[in-house]
Amino acid sequence: MDNKKYVDYILEQAENLINIDSPSGYGEGVTQYLLDEFGKMGYHAYRTGKGSVIADLGGEDENDAILLEGHCDTLGAMVHEIKADGHLKLTNIGGMQANNAEAENVRVITKFNGIYEGTCQLANPSVHVNGSYGTTPRTWDVMEVILDEDVKTKADAEALGIMAGDYVCFEPRFRVTEKGYIKSRFLDDKLSSAILMGYARYLKDEKVATKRRIYLHFTIYEEVGHGGCAPVPQGVTEAWSVDMGCVGQGLSCTEHQVSICAKDSGGPYNYDVVKTQIRLAKENGIDFAVDIYPHYGSDVEATLKAGNDIRHGLIGPGVFASHGYERSHVDGVENTFRLIKAYLG
CATH class of the missing domain: 2.40.30.40 (Peptidase M42, domain 2)
Structure with a gap:
């Protein structure tokens, strides 16, 4: 299947999300946009008491559900x-x-x-x-x-x-160059949030029935440490942060790859989840890197700290100059999208 249709949609949604001001805690505008877009796609989505958005993408097994977390708050x-x-x-x-x-x-x-x-x-x-x-x-x-x-x-x-x-x-200053580089403030994490929207669009357009129930969670307090500190939907046994992958000295990832995080400042991610992510990337010819992030914490770690008994993982497109004027590439977007599809259907 040609992924270009969905990559183009992801880039469109990334720009739309990035152009909505949403520093941590100021999330009403961006979450209303998410609610409107998921409603247009025909999904049930709702705003939590904390102000984040959860969307139910459906799927067969409600007792082995997965939660994919992105954050729409910024610096x-x-x-x-x-x-x-x-x-x-x-x-x-x-x-x-x-x-x-x-x-x-x-x-x-x-x-x-x-x-x-x-x-x-x-x-x-x-x-x-x-x-x-x-x-x-x-x-x-x-x-x-x-x-x-x-x-x-x-x-x-x-x-x-x-x-x-x-x-x-x-000002975010979003742009995509002729060579496919994506440059903007706040790619962390609105680019990956747009990837999750693209995956939801893919499931709907292609009429894909997944074996597991899939939920998306868009948080608005990740940059201050407690975005994922919240209850998870009933039946969830596994959760990922789909966030930015780190690019820098001592790491192997580039902006063209999907980054699989084995460990960050909060400790190692679930071994079986990481191992399966790597195996599927290899089997499907997905360009990936495995790295350890020295100065990083994620929403899904906050979800675990809130007491949820789940397996956890972290992936995302490689992003250069994090927390600055950031840069990624459409290849990294596509590879992240493909890994989600390979894992879930």
Whole structure:
């Protein structure tokens, strides 16, 4: 079967998801989009009390069901303080790095007064004025948002309805190059969430009846550590995080491959699950790598820590420059999609 139809759909959905602001905890927009899309496909999907989305893809064996987890929350920031000059001091959400946020366009989402644009900059950001520009370590204590408004004082910013606790969202800058490279902020994990949507579309379009019941779980608190800390549907015996695969020094994965994680900072993944993933990748000619991620934690580990008695695994397309301006490739998307199909049908 030609997978191009579903890869194209995945790329379309990845761009749509990425362009919906959703730093951890601010998930209403992206989860409503998911609910609408799964409804169009004819699936039952619902929002949990925590705010995530669970979709039931059907399948025969309800007592040996599998849960595939992706997350639709991203890195970002919040207003920590309105300074005397009306500029905004930030606190980061998740692993957003100050030196990676510099010179990015942002949106400040107020609770009652709309959205304002601005730019995240070093305080006193002109090289022609600040003699310490090149030697100043970038931390959140020295970064600020300059609003694209006529703001000169704290009172001016407050008059716009801005207050501490307002979300600050960073421009993703999504694009796909002619050579198939996918570049954007927040590929972690909206690219893999789109792969799960593509798999759901495949099951529906091709009228595939899977032997196991399949559930999808899209969380909105993964970047702060507790996205997967939730009950799982009855009958689930196995769960995977379908998240980004790490690319970097000391690892073998590239953006063209599906990464199978054997161990991360939370410890090893289930041996039988990992072994089966590797065997099926080999048998089906799927380009893959097996790696250990030194600084990584996943939703499915949080699911286990919540007390769920399940087997667990982690796969995803290789992503370069994680938590920065990230890059993957359509080959990695297709290989991840194919491994899910090989494992589940």
